[in-house]
Amino acid sequence: MRATYMYGAGDVRVIDVPDPVIQQPTDALVRVVRSCICGSDLHPYHNLPATPEGKSMGHEFVGVVEDVGGEVTTVRAGDFVIAPFAWSDGTCDFCREGLQTSCRHGGFWNANGVYGGQAEAVRVPLADGTLVKVPVGEDSALVPSLLTLSDVYGTGYHAAFKGGVSAGTSVTVIGDGAVGLMAVLSARQLGAERIILMGRHKVRTDLGLEFGATDVVAERGEEGIAKVRELTGGDGTHVVLEAVGHMPAYEQAIGVVRAGGVISRVGVPQYLDAPVGFPSLFGPNITLTGGPAPARAYIEPLLPGVLEGKVDPGKVFDRTIDLTDVPDGYRAMDDRKALKVLVRS
Amino acid sequence: MRATYMYGAGDVRVIDVPDPVIQQPTDALVRVVRSCICGSDLHPYHNLPATPEGKSMGHEFVGVVEDVGGEVTTVRAGDFVIAPFAWSDGTCDFCREGLQTSCRHGGFWNANGVYGGQAEAVRVPLADGTLVKVPVGEDSALVPSLLTLSDVYGTGYHAAFKGGVSAGTSVTVIGDGAVGLMAVLSARQLGAERIILMGRHKVRTDLGLEFGATDVVAERGEEGIAKVRELTGGDGTHVVLEAVGHMPAYEQAIGVVRAGGVISRVGVPQYLDAPVGFPSLFGPNITLTGGPAPARAYIEPLLPGVLEGKVDPGKVFDRTIDLTDVPDGYRAMDDRKALKVLVRS
Numbered sequence: 011m012r013a014t015y016m017y018g019a020g021d022v023r024v025i026d027v028p029d030p031v032i033q034q035p036t037d038a039l040v041r042v043v044r045s046c047i048c049g050s051d052l053h054p055y056h057n058l059p060a061t062p063e064g065k066s067m068g069h070e071f072v073g074v075v076e077d078v079g080g081e082v083t084t085v086r087a088g089d090f091v092i093a094p095f096a097w098s099d100g101t102c103d104f105c106r107e108g109l110q111t112s113c114r115h116g117g118f119w120n121a122n123g124v125y126g127g128q129a130e131a132v133r134v135p136l137a138d139g140t141l142v143k144v145p146v147g148e149d150s151a152l153v154p155s156l157l158t159l160s161d162v163y164g165t166g167y168h169a170a171f172k173g174g175v176s177a178g179t180s181v182t183v184i185g186d187g188a189v190g191l192m193a194v195l196s197a198r199q200l201g202a203e204r205i206i207l208m209g210r211h212k213v214r215t216d217l218g219l220e221f222g223a224t225d226v227v228a229e230r231g232e233e234g235i236a237k238v239r240e241l242t243g244g245d246g247t248h249v250v251l252e253a254v255g256h257m258p259a260y261e262q263a264i265g266v267v268r269a270g271g272v273i274s275r276v277g278v279p280q281y282l283d284a285p286v287g288f289p290s291l292f293g294p295n296i297t298l299t300g301g302p303a304p305a306r307a308y309i310e311p312l313l314p315g316v317l318e319g320k321v322d323p324g325k326v327f328d329r330t331i332d333l334t335d336v337p338d339g340y341r342a343m344d345d346r347k348a349l350k351v352l353v354r355s
Numbered sequence: 356m357r358a359t360y361m362y363g364a365g366d367v368r369v370i371d372v373p374d375p376v377i378q379q380p381t382d383a384l385v386r387v388v389r390s391c392i393c394g395s396d397l398h399p400y401h402n403l404p405a406t407p408e409g410k411s412m413g414h415e416f417v418g419v420v421e422d423v424g425g426e427v428t429t430v431r432a433g434d435f436v437i438a439p440f441a442w443s444d445g446t447c448d449f450c451r452e453g454l455q456t457s458c459r460h461g462g463f464w465n466a467n468g469v470y471g472g473q474a475e476a477v478r479v480p481l482a483d484g485t486l487v488k489v490p491v492g493e494d495s496a497l498v499p500s501l502l503t504l505s506d507v508y509g510t511g512y513h514a515a516f517k518g519g520v521s522a523g524t525s526v527t528v529i530g531d532g533a534v535g536l537m538a539v540l541s542a543r544q545l546g547a548e549r550i551i552l553m554g555r556h557k558v559r560t561d562l563g564l565e566f567g568a569t570d571v572v573a574e575r576g577e578e579g580i581a582k583v584r585e586l587t588g589g590d591g592t593h594v595v596l597e598a599v600g601h602m603p604a605y606e607q608a609i610g611v612v613r614a615g616g617v618i619s620r621v622g623v624p625q626y627l628d629a630p631v632g633f634p635s636l637f638g639p640n641i642t643l644t645g646g647p648a649p650a651r652a653y654i655e656p657l658l659p660g661v662l663e664g665k666v667d668p669g670k671v672f673d674r675t676i677d678l679t680d681v682p683d684g685y686r687a688m689d690d691r692k693a694l695k696v697l698v699r700s
Contacts, residue, residue: 281632286626292647293646295456295646296646299644
């Protein structure tokens with residue numbers, strides 16, 4: 011089958027690899043219907059050291075089950091399924107607490123003999139815990155929205171949920187990428203009335219307004235902070251959802267959060283240390299939370315809204331390509347010509 | 356009257372100053388019955404630059420109201436009152452939210468024309484918002500416990516409350532100073548069953564056991580982390596209450612917190628930046644919270660337990676001195692010969 015490998019920064023290739031097979035009785039074999047390219051895939055695209063063997067890519071996919079191991083009970087051949095971006099047993103204490111990213115027996119795609127979703131098929135470990143069956147056909151118009159439950163929608167929701175967004179909460183979202191826009195949608199779903207979106211790509215912030223943002227601040231840094239302060243009577247917002255991961259976004263978050271408020275990060279931090287002392291977090295009693303979203307935990311609660319058409323998170327996909335063209339997809343996202351690229355397998 | 360001033364590191368003097376007087380119609384004049392020396396007073400004791408005018412000291416006191424301004428309605432001459440370590444109006448949005456340390460019109464003792472509690476009397480601004488009247492006489496045996504509501508008990512409680520301690524939560528408390536011990540007591544009150552106290556002064560950790568700690572770990576650093584991990588099946592605890600404020604305590608907190616858990620800091624951080632990236636906080640979805648306690652918010656909820664004798668937080672005072680001897684009190688605390696020093700005014 012064909013699968014996407016990255017051989018170093020900027021070097022993405024679609025190659026032929028052996029077809030995956032069931033290895034464990036808890037495995038499922040899934041034929042990929044749609045996958046996509048993630049903002050976080052651009053980090054290795056910028057800095058992956060070159061290797062001859064390459065690295066398999068992709069951690070978001072939906073597909074149809076082709077075969078299952080002898081112990082799998084919740085899905086069977088022919089089922090349409092969503093795979094979240096971490097695989098997990100669904101039974102350990104962390105999974106039961108809704109922190110499947112810390113599952114005692116789980117892991118992430120593209121590591122330890124488990125390969126990626128930007129491919130024609132994937133061997134899914136711990137299928138009962140990992141996969142969620144959805145009662146739609148693979149040609150459903152809902153497929154793009156269902157695919158967002160693999161990662162970006164759950165990640166945006168994680169930010170808002172961990173931030174404690176509720177009715178009456180004011181929110182700033184930093185970043186107008188797919189995750190930032192999903193954070194806007196999620197904050198709206200959780201009842202936030204005031205949602206300030208910080209971003210400067212008009213097409214994206216327009217989509218943010220459609221998803222529920224009430225204000226857009228295009229300025230960055232000190233100027234952006236001043237603008238958000240101005241919009242909030244000088245106070246900043248109760249919650250800040252940080253969907254970028256670079257230090258300037260962290261500093262911006264500290265600048266726009268209200269005393270006693272929460273900064274919830276879902277942008278993977280590209281730094282190790284950051285200000286947490288008296289002037290930044292401690293003095294004003296700011297809480298810092300967030301992390302990799304346990305997307306699996308949010309699929310069931312978010313699924314009805316998608317199936318009923320109440321939300322349309324699939325709008326974050328603004329380009330669709332075939333698997334063969336994945337290298338072009340990376341380039342388009344890196345050049346910011348595409349917000350998020352959908353891949354037909 | 357006599358009041359305590361610090362003229363530089365290690366230079367504490369009790370001097371004669373003019374008696375305080377009512378300046379605003381919202382002021383009260385309080386004759387101090389008992390004050391005390393705080394672990395945080397040792398920071399300037401170590402590093403205050405020398406000045407000829409000195410700095411007034413003390414932010415914890417209980418006393419008897421001597422006089423009030425014309426607009427004060429909730430206390431009057433003769434009332435026994437507790438003063439929390441920040442003064443606040445009690446009416447702004449932050450006060451109503453229970454974050455009196457961020458009061459829009461409030462402030463802290465020993466700044467902006469408001470002087471300290473290690474004195475014979477204090478002018479208390481915004482008396483209606485700040486002071487809490489308690490139905491006891493100044494010779495009550497409960498006075499030491501009531502005094503802890505000024506700061507250390509509320510601060511320990513803030514740590515546990517912000518940490519989300521509840522029934523079934525496992526807790527590590529870092530630091531066996533007065534605040535750490537109050538964090539133990541508070542975690543117990545909030546229902547924690549497992550409370551591991553990290554500290555190595557036996558007299559103090561024994562008091563911690565009395566307050567509800569279930570385990571004591573005397574080791575520090577990597578060795579201490581390994582010990583806590585061993586006690587918790589390798590996982591660490593759901594909540595860590597950090598009551599020290601130095602970087603090694605922060606690093607220890609990261610070492611002993613369970614994935615998905617909370618580090619709640621109330622030790623005033625003596626650092627500006629700290630690890631918050633993928634390996635420390637983000638990857639395992641750790642929440643960092645805490646700050647200066649809005650002690651005022653916790654006086655009413657904690658008062659009944661003290662008045663009914665269900666808790667005895669006043670046990671943290673292991674030495675009582677007269678105001679004249681405050682310089683000796685600082686020395687005793689700095690030499691760790693006293694846990695917390697009670698001052699008779």
